[in-house]
Amino acid sequence: MKSTEEMTDDRVPPTSRSRSHAVAATGVLCLLAFCGSRIMVGPSRDAGSWDVTAAVDGWADESSCIDCHDQPSEFAQTGHAKTLRPVSHPDSVKLLTHLAALDAAQAEGTKIVHDQDDLYAVNESDGLQRQLKLDWCFGSGTHACTWVSAIPDSHGNTDVLEFRWTWFASIGDFGITPGQPETRGNSPVSALGLLFDGPKARRCFSCHATVVPVSDGRIEQAHIHPGVTCQRCHGPRAKHVQTEGDYHPQGWGSVGRMEAVRRCAVCHRLSEEHEPEEIVPGNASIVRFQPVGLLQSACFMKSEMRCTTCHDPHRPMDQQDSLRIQQCIQCHDSKIDGHTTCGAGETDNCLGCHMPKVKMNFPVEFTDHWIRVPSEQTRHEP
Template sequence: METQRSAAARLTCTDREWHAEVGPFLFHWRPAWLLVMLMLFPGCFDSGQSGDEASSSNAKPQSNRPSDSPSPAEIWQRFIAANFAGDQACADCHRKEFEAHQRSGHSHTAIRMEESPLAERLAQAGSYQDSRRQQNWSFQLDQGKFLVKDENHPTMPALTVTWLLGSGTHAQTAIAVEERRRQGVELRWSWLANRNGLGLTPDHEPYDVYNRNSIECFGRPMNTADVLACLGCHMTVGPPPGAPLRTDFFVPNVGCERCHGPRQKHVELAKQGRGNEIKPLINYRDAEEYIAACATCHRDASDLTGQEQPHELVRFQPFGLKKSACYLKSDGQLSCANCHDPHDATSHDRELYKKQCQSCHRESQSRICPVQPQGDCIECHMPAVEWTAGIRFHDHWIRKPEK
């Protein structure tokens, strides 16, 4: 089996090769998640130079692309424009689903940091103190960039923050991405909804002790795989293999086309009354395939390392659901969509979920709960668990409560 490293080496190509080999592959793309998979294989934009070599004035261009042919960046942007219609284009025919999606967290999972309301608030506040490190950061909006500076280390250059990720339902975390090196840093502070303010970014406790003369002074260093995994779950689509991680190469948020696939051709035909000629790219044969689509970001057993603590499993909801007797005995029928509208915001109406439980556990059958027949099913059988910093999730493992 080809390793990821050898695959990356094979995919490394010149501009002309990218056009000839990768371009046709993209246009034969079928399931929506394959475009996201492109983000996980570096290569096709690589010049064979390191970041330092590429920035050197003595470095020679490696491309043999004719001067009058489009650059890989132009090819990619043309591909996006020709194939992706955008969420608003769906609204004309699918108004109900569009409006539901606008209410959901999926519709606002990523925003350029300098364009976010949080950037304005932090710039006005001016600074933030990390009490765990006794460290002070200052914030500034300057010429369209959001800058953060470590005031404890004046010689450390200010960092330009690129993206603010997360819907804000629980938290929003900032990351800085160095587009050419394809590396980055996850900032140590995040906006936490339960505090209505900044706090420690989840899982940053190991960086209480850090290298003061490195990027660790800002937070958790991210290699290419880290950056792509992080951005990949907050975007509709990202750049092709090996491309610089330029912000204009991403389509932000988990939009309609993340699941339904590129819809530009569908939109064009729909205006002619022929929209049914190109169906949305969703054809789940059973609940397991449906769950697998959600697990791309919400994680399942394949994402476990075996070192997770029990409270950490709340971030692996598909894993929990598939361990539930309700799923195992559903004959392949129980999926995320039984309880959650995939287009809309998560409902907090417990009566709605209770009705879903009672659709199988009917009062006329022996399967009705003998403890609290009219009680709150979720509170007993799938209670919320604190993950970190007061943030609580349901692990979706439906089970009998521990005595």
């Protein structure tokens, strides 16, 4: 029995019935659309949009940058541009072939083997032959080159095995990779290198590449854009290229000083990533992280300087003005009254005392960016 609220069909005019059907259909369609949108889009955010390097879309072909900009002409020679290369890169192959001449590597039975297009690190010892396929060469060679193998774990996520031997520019030869034991182990992993788990592997690639697509923990090797290139700093620029420059999102020129330093520090490290007791002058372990020392410097705190004050990231280091004192004398010119000048009487070699090169416990030197008046307490121990 129907409710008294309802009329029987024969008392409802046809036009009224069709109108009510239309209303019902519209209402239901709207509900379905709303429900569908909630299911498809949902409240969750696209994980790919979180990490700049993992962004899926928006990347331009960087060969088109030079059409309008001069900077890319020299950029290819910079350390940033060459900081990650496939192992098959001619420079990488050339370096690896020198490993065969290293006595220490020979002593422990390690050599490099070419197999068609692949390169393998092979260790023959204890009656076994352990073999590791190398995939990438990390480092431009300005300081060093270290090779890695991207190996899947049981779920297909990407781990990295860092090769045991590193080529160091300062000695022109190979040495044990920093952080690895002096004596090799017995397993294929420990005989040939050191294993980095997934999160660490991703971190490695994200600082040496511009695009690092990650899908459920697996780094999509084929789609890595190696090297810290134009869009790593300037962001995805597909729309900028498509509009021939009409679309010009906020660039480095418009970010504040601290934000600019922070962006460099994504890879060159922030002081927040260290324990407070580590951030002391004379601690050699923080020298390689330039922003850590720079932000402690009086020069930084009392001026408007930023990383790009001394460094032009578009040009190779050996062509940088930072090797000279041009920036120092902006505030420390002996010819200008009121400027603080060197107590030791130096006028053209500021860096030697105030930003010395510090030798690490491996054959690499880094410039100490904690600009300060050196003292016995804060001088770095060799």
